[in-house]
Amino acid sequence: MTKPIIPDYANTPLRQKILRSIRNKPTTRGAGILLGLLVLLAVLAPFIAPQDPYDLASLSVMDNRLAPGSASMTGSVYWLGTDAQGRDMVSAILYGLRTSLLVGLLSTLGAMAIGVSAGLLAAQLGGIADAIIMRVVDFMLGFPSMLVALVLLASVGRGVDKVILAIILVQWAQYARLMRASALVERRKEYIEAAVNFGLPTYYIMLRHLLPNSIGSVLVISTISIASAITLEATLSFLGVGVPVTQPSLGLLIANGFDYLLSGEYWIAVFPGIALVLLIISLNFVGDRLRRSFNVRSA
Numbered sequence: 001m002t003k004p005i006i007p008d009y010a011n012t013p014l015r016q017k018i019l020r021s022i023r024n025k026p027t028t029r030g031a032g033i034l035l036g037l038l039v040l041l042a043v044l045a046p047f048i049a050p051q052d053p054y055d056l057a058s059l060s061v062m063d064n065r066l067a068p069g070s071a072s073m074t075g076s077v078y079w080l081g082t083d084a085q086g087r088d089m090v091s092a093i094l095y096g097l098r099t100s101l102l103v104g105l106l107s108t109l110g111a112m113a114i115g116v117s118a119g120l121l122a123a124q125l126g127g128i129a130d131a132i133i134m135r136v137v138d139f140m141l142g143f144p145s146m147l148v149a150l151v152l153l154a155s156v157g158r159g160v161d162k163v164i165l166a167i168i169l170v171q172w173a174q175y176a177r178l179m180r181a182s183a184l185v186e187r188r189k190e191y192i193e194a195a196v197n198f199g200l201p202t203y204y205i206m207l208r209h210l211l212p213n214s215i216g217s218v219l220v221i222s223t224i225s226i227a228s229a230i231t232l233e234a235t236l237s238f239l240g241v242g243v244p245v246t247q248p249s250l251g252l253l254i255a256n257g258f259d260y261l262l263s264g265e266y267w268i269a270v271f272p273g274i275a276l277v278l279l280i281i282s283l284n285f286v287g288d289r290l291r292r293s294f295n296v297r298s299a
Helices: 012-022 024-045 089-125 127-141 145-156 160-187 190-197 200-212 214-239 250-258 267-294
Strands: none
Touching: 024 089, 024 200, 024 267, 089 160, 089 200, 089 250, 089 267, 127 160, 127 190, 127 214, 145 160, 145 214, 160 200, 160 214, 190 200, 200 214, 214 267, 250 267
16 A cells, blocks of 8 residues: 655755745735735835825815815826825825835844844853843833833834834844744754864854754744734824824824714725735735744644
């Protein structure tokens, strides 16, 4: 009797596992296409948006709160309507996507850089250094992310750069813990012991051997963390302590239209909300599938 062929996921390169899982999962493939489309729209916003929604000279108060499909004073059509300032909602959403993605990407990269460095040092040095770093990580993880971000932004004020710093502060600890766990597993392997026995410098072992073989799981989780960062930024902006009105994100657009929901002018808040939901869902679907592809037991 022929034995069934069991895929050897443990020896399959991560890239092949990711591509295989995406091809075999229509939902993941669709989420990836949607995510790519949203990113492309955000990047090309200055070239494809009907107007610059934050150029006061291009706005007309006579066009404020027009329903979707209405014509402007000049004859152009506002397909998703306008807000209270007369801004075209299509243009506002495209520029809001740019801000949300920028904040999510930069904050995730910053948090990952700090967290990976701290976790790698803790795993390699061990002893007192490991204990100090991990106690700081435990301290940071003991506070709710929203509370820390609110306190920081209330102290330093609003701004895209300040929101990015606040999200970095609340996210780096989870990367440090994950990186330390992965690096500790790698340190027990024979190639690390061989490198130590050959007398290679500690920094060389960390950067040349330990880091490349331990960072895979961190990179996979970072996709989901981008979605978390965008959600946190949108919440902060909705509460009025996030990005300024001169550079609004999707969260601030939703906040601007919240007061008009009961008056029947739903489009001011609903359409940015739909864009935010689609962005978060697509990131979570892709990130979750990447996580499953990297995990041998669930691949």
